[in-house]
Amino acid sequence: MRTEIFEIDTEGPGLYEFTDQVTRWTVGQNDGLLTLFVRHTSCSLLIQENADPQVRTDLQAFFRRLVPPSTDPAMAYLTHTYEGPDDMPAHIKAALLPVSLSIPVIAGRLMLGTWQGIYLFEHRDRTHSRQVVAHLQ
Amino acid sequence: MRTEIFEIDTEGPGLYEFTDQVTRWTVGQNDGLLTLFVRHTSCSLLIQENADPQVRTDLQAFFRRLVPPSTDPAMAYLTHTYEGPDDMPAHIKAALLPVSLSIPVIAGRLMLGTWQGIYLFEHRDRTHSRQVVAHLQ
């Protein structure tokens, strides 16, 4: 069993890939299970297409439309707003998207599909340093 | 390896915290992985902010707007309605929110972030007794 904490710096909303970091860290392991867990309630983990960057742009656009900033008239019912218009929408997106991911490792290979990348999905506007705990069994 | 079934009583929609129960149960474990699994299709597990209770109020308000009761004209297309107007919306919310959570344990400490609490998110109107299976490896 091994554990690690990855630090991921973010500069505003969007998807930050860290597949390579995770892949390097699992090298040498035979069979096992990798678990990733993000220690925050205003960003998420996500496995998504790693080929066309427009997929990430569109994903972000969809979630911004589904959960607009609290200054948007459609969100006038929100009450937790004192940390800024991106605060409560970030919590909502963090509820809709994964906080943990489990990926099997077989014969030393992380079983991601060809088009799957691992991302930290940042929902807040200002810069953050995010912690992702990795656990390999 | 240890397993346990937590029983959580709910009295209508909302977030019921059970972080303390889980933390007490993992005490004494060195390194490992905690898995939580809810045995129902009309409530969810959720890790969310444990500080300002308005975050929970707002989360519940968002999901009620996203998936209103089946008596709402916007939901007239729903067909599974014989158990009441909160029935099918509960299944939809249970699809949108986690049924299982994986949290690493390092040096005897559950690796939750400072502001993360563990909740049972009830989607049904009437009282229920909910089962959450805990598994510690």
Add this chain to the structure above:
Amino acid sequence: MRTEIFEIDTEGPGLYEFTDQVTRWTVGQNDGLLTLFVRHTSCSLLIQENADPQVRTDLQAFFRRLVPPSTDPAMAYLTHTYEGPDDMPAHIKAALLPVSLSIPVIAGRLMLGTWQGIYLFEHRDRTHSRQVVAHLQ
């Protein structure tokens, strides 16, 4: 520890149950943890009600309304559209729904609730062969 790759053939959008395959595969195991992981970014895993088929119809209808095809005027902002109108909506649904599931096994029994079935939720229109990795610890 055991691993397996389930192949699931799909013929258009909808929920394809494979609970029986998983249950058969876990028979004989004592205590442990089952992890399922889908190796694609345009379909999902889902645990949902296995009784009334209308639940699955309604779930599909909800997600089609929440994320309509990119030819729908409401989705005019999408840019990743060259693989067809079901392409980017499939990625969005794959973000909203689980890519991995963790289910405890106690005394040889998968701890699913009475009404819980395991499904592959296909989001694409044309036929596909989907891979789900199973890992039993």
